[in-house]
Amino acid sequence: MFRIFREKFLNVVSKIVEREIKEEDISKIFYENYEEFLSADVSIEVLEKIEEDLKNKLKGVKIGRGEIEKLIKNTINETIENILNVGTIDLLKMAENKKPFVIVFFGYNGSGKTTLIAKVAKYLMKREKSVCIAAADTFRAASIEQLEEHCNKISVKLIKQKYGSDPAAVIFDAINYAKINRIHFVLADTAGRMHTNKNLIEEMKKIVRVNKPDLKVLVLDSLIGNDIINQIKFFEEVGIDCFCFTKLDINDKGGNILTACYLFKKPILFLSYGQDYNSLEVYNYKDFSGKFIL
Ligand SMILES: Nc1nc2c(ncn2[C@@H]2O[C@H](COP(=O)(O)OP(=O)(O)O)[C@@H](O)[C@H]2O)c(=O)[nH]1
Ligand SMILES: [Mg+2]
Structure with a gap:
C-alpha cells in the first residue's frame, strides 16, 4: 500500500518539476563554456552552426529541471565528438600494396610543410619503411638547402634539381629513383607560393596530373585562425585527400581543427607539435575531443 502511494507521489513530483528545454538554456550553456574559443579560434560561423544543431536536437525535449544542464552538456560533447570524427588514414595499411607510395604535401609558405615532411620520413623509417624525398619547391629561395639539411640529419635520400626547374619533373625523378x-x-615537398595564385594552382595541378600521387595532403598552420577556411577552399581546387596540422605546440586549442572538420569533413593524418623530429602524432578524434569535453 505504502509502496504504491510512494511511486504515485514520485511520479507526480517529477512531472511537476519537468519542463521543456528552451533555446535560451542551450545558448547559455553553450556560450558560457565556449567563450574562450569565441575570442580566439573557432570560426563564428561554425559555432553558430553547432549551436543550431544543438537546438534542433534538444529544443522542446521535456526533462526534469535538475537534468537540463547535464543533458545539454552531454549533447554538446556528443556533437563535438561527431564533428571531430572525420576518420584518419592508416598510412602503412594504405601503402601495403603500392610501391612506391607517393605523398605530395601542399600548403602555403610557412605552414610547416618542409619540417613536417622530415618528421613523416622519420615516422615511417621508425616503422621500417624506406623513404626518399623530392625537393619540388623549386621556387622559394633556400628551400632546397633547408630540405637537404633535414635529409642529412635523418639520413634520407633527397632528389633535387636546380631552382626554377619543373616541380612535376622533380617528383617524377624521385618516383623513378624509388622504383629502381x-x-x-616518396614524400614530395612543394612550393607554397608562386608569382600569382593562378600559377600556383596550375603548378599543383600539373604535379598531380603527371605524377598521380596516392595521397594529396594539405598542411595547415594551427596559428592561422579563421583564414583556415579560405586556405582550404583555395587548395581544394587540386583535390585534397586529408589534412595535417602543425605548430600545435604553440596553439593547441584546436578551434581551427574543429572548424576544418565541421566544414570540410576530411580525414586528418598527423598533428605536429614542434621542431623535434619525433614531435608528431597520428590524429585520433577520441583523444583530441578530450580538450573540448564539458
Ligand atoms: N613551433 C613550431 N614551429 C614549426 C612547426 N613546424 C614548422 N615550424 C617552423 O615554422 C617555420 C616554417 O616551417 P617550414 O617547414 O619551413 O614551412 P614551409 O614553408 O611550409 O615549408 C619554420 O621556422 C619551422 O621551423 C611546429 O610544429 N611547431
Ligand atoms: Mg618549405
Missing part, C-alpha cells in the same frame, strides 16, 4: 631502389615512400 625499391623504396616504399
